[in-house]
């Protein structure tokens with residue numbers, strides 16, 4: 007059993023306040039104790055960050071880049087250690103945890119090219135003898151608040167770019183699986199990052215609200231569920247901060263009649279049941295178009311039956327438990343309600359018990375069809391291994407159905423037709439689109455973000471939009487007249 011403390015000013019720092027247990031989702035046994043912060047912990051971290059940031063912003067771009075390169079190497083070497091910790095606290099398989107760390111590494115690699123990306127513009131002689139130029143400066147102290155489902159990758163969407171651009175970053179990870187963030191803090195220190203530039207404050211609502219309202223925090227990045235994203239966006243915006251708040255999702259995969267149905271079913275199964283459906287780019291809804299509905303159901307049932315459900319620590323596991331007892335009960339309740347409304351359970355994972363892990367949060371892959379389009383099991387985010395298969399008659403009806411969702415994070419189309427693929431990418435009101443790709447998560451040098459209730463704020467995460475989010479532009483107009491040159495000032499508005 008370990009104590010997971012805050013990481014402030016380069017060392018582990020205990021809370022004076024309360025603690026809460028961290029549970030193993032496979033057994034619900036307590037595996038560690040988390041120290042919870044409050045407004046005073048946040049203030050302590052912010053005061054340290056303010057001092058550290060002033061010096062950090064003066065460190066040359068090449069020195070910052072060298073630290074990022076060293077961090078990349080240390081992250082690669084520590085991948086096994088971090089993946090084990092994530093698997094233990096989150097429950098996902100070690101292989102899946104390694105995958106998210108590799109995706110986090112991509113955004114770190116983007117930050118190693120900051121010398122290129124921070125180049126400004128310069129125009130000579132915007133007026134005779136006058137030059138104009140722009141450059142971007144850091145915001146100061148910025149904060150990131152992250153969800154449980156990607157305890158490494160999602161924070162990596164934020165801190166490498168925030169730090170490389172000269173900010174100090176305070177991370178508030180999920181209280182369900184916080185330990186990976188402390189390892190990352192230790193690695194930054196080993197990489198040579200000055201203490202106070204990257205800090206971790208643990209906690210729940212009190213800590214989040216303190217970050218959203220602290221007067222010395224300039225910007226807040228949030229990733230999590232839609233209601234909390236709205237709360238963070240409203241609270242931090244009202245406190246005058248720049249905010250990007252990424253929310254929940256209900257991603258649809260459309261399967262056209264000309265698709266390879268077996269291929270589409272295997273891809274949808276990986277999107278629906280990988281990591282027990284607890285991915286913001288999971289595929290909890292498939293939409294069959296035309297006369298392939300029953301064929302698709304048979305194929306998806308066959309895929310679901312192949313899966314081994316078990317603890318993330320077992321290399322034979324395909325699908326791990328969900329995060330909490332509440333999350334498990336929610337999945338089962340939503341399947342029950344679907345059945346009561348006349349839905350057909352093509353695959354029913356509600357009664358699944360894993361031998362030796364009877365108290366774990368396991369629920370088997372579940373597939374429901376024949377649901378009305380206004381049923382909450384279809385319209386709401388389940389965030390578990392429950393796939394709803396809807397059916398429509400043609401492409402236009404599929405587009406209409408997907409566009410009627412209040413979420414707009416990701417979507418996919420499976421088709422053999424370039425014509426329909428192109429129409430889909432144009433007509434669909436969703437931020438990230440996959441064509442024969444089930445989880446279209448953009449690579450680290452593009453930006454990640456949804457539309458509608460999946461994102462509040464103007465900037466997507468990481469890549470070029472992340473760089474814009476963590477910096478502000480300055481435009482300079484300069485003239486260096488010769489000492490003996492006497493320029494007349496004019497009372498009229500200057501023209502060129």
Ligand code: NAD
Nearest residue numbers: 152153154179180210211214230231234252253254255286
């Ligand atoms: P969550 O909203 O419960 O928690 C996210 C963060 O907010 C955590 O750090 C948590 O401590 C904090 N928080 C929780 N309740 C709060 C409250 N009342 N006031 C202030 N802060 C609070 O989300 P989660 O359950 O950790 O993660 C799953 C959700 O995140 C899903 O909805 C999923 O779709 C979403 N998600 C979205 C993306 C995306 O890119 N859009 C990525 C990953 C996860």
